[in-house]
Amino acid sequence: SQKIxxxxxxxxxxxxxxxxxxxxYTNYSPAYLQWYRQDPGRGPVFxxxxxxxxxxxxxxxxxxxxxxxxxxxxxxxxxxxPADSATYLCALDNNYGQNFVFGPGTRLSVLP
Amino acid sequence: EAQVTQNPRYLIxxxxxxxxxxxxxxxNHEYMSWYRQDPGLGLRQxYYSxxxxxxxxxxxxxxxxxxxxxxRNFPLILxxxxxxxxxxxxxxxxxxxxxxxxFFGEGSRLTVL
Numbered sequence: 001s002q003k004i005x006x007x008x009x010x011x012x013x014x015x016x017x018x019x020x021x022x023x024x025y026t027n028y029s030p031a032y033l034q035w036y037r038q039d040p041g042r043g044p045v046f047x048x049x050x051x052x053x054x055x056x057x058x059x060x061x062x063x064x065x066x067x068x069x070x071x072x073x074x075x076x077x078x079x080x081x082p083a084d085s086a087t088y089l090c091a092l093d094n095n096y097g098q099n100f101v102f103g104p105g106t107r108l109s110v111l112p
Numbered sequence: 113e114a115q116v117t118q119n120p121r122y123l124i125x126x127x128x129x130x131x132x133x134x135x136x137x138x139x140n141h142e143y144m145s146w147y148r149q150d151p152g153l154g155l156r157q158x159y160y161s162x163x164x165x166x167x168x169x170x171x172x173x174x175x176x177x178x179x180x181x182x183x184r185n186f187p188l189i190l191x192x193x194x195x196x197x198x199x200x201x202x203x204x205x206x207x208x209x210x211x212x213x214x215f216f217g218e219g220s221r222l223t224v225l
């Protein structure tokens with residue numbers, strides 16, 4: 001059956017370190033993968049998109065990689081700050097923009 | 113300001129009492145969608161719409177109805193709510209051009225007693 005997993009439910013890191021979040025999927029062949037940030041009680045906010053033919057994407061302190069062979073995406077936040085504390089969701093496009101499927105999310109806490 | 117607006121934000125109701133959660137977007141987006149979010153299960157798609165009068169089921173459509181009579185509005189209807197529909201609901205929209213990012217509303221927390 002189809003499944004999306006994110007490495008852990010919660011991740012604690014020290015301020016200034018690099019946070020690495022993992023998104024693994026099985027039985028999907030997504031054309032692209034997106035990452036979202038969700039703060040408590042708020043709707044998810046789009047961060048980055050990476051296509052299946054792209055290996056890496058960067059935006060300021062954020063970096064996303066996409067390995068379709070391993071069926072895995074890694075999401076990195078460099079020089080992390082307490083303000084980066086939130087839940088991060090990965091999402092696959094399962095049907096050409098019609099059916100976005102989300103992972104369960106990883107709750108990141110950046111400790112000062 | 114580009115936004116997706118949901119109402120109500122919070123609602124407590126009783127089993128069987130029909131309710132509608134409204135969703136409106138001001139970005140002229142063709143694609144709109146409803147999700148529910150439950151602890152441990154993540155976001156699951158209920159229904160989506162590719163354009164006016166075009167709707168289709170997502171992964172968990174049972175117990176819900178939708179309509180898309182205008183491009184900007186996509187209401188979610190619970191004809192006879194049950195306690196298992198207690199959840200946090202999100203409406204989202206996108207330009208619908210394949211890899212378009214989703215814009216989410218602020219969420220509607222529904223409790224069915």
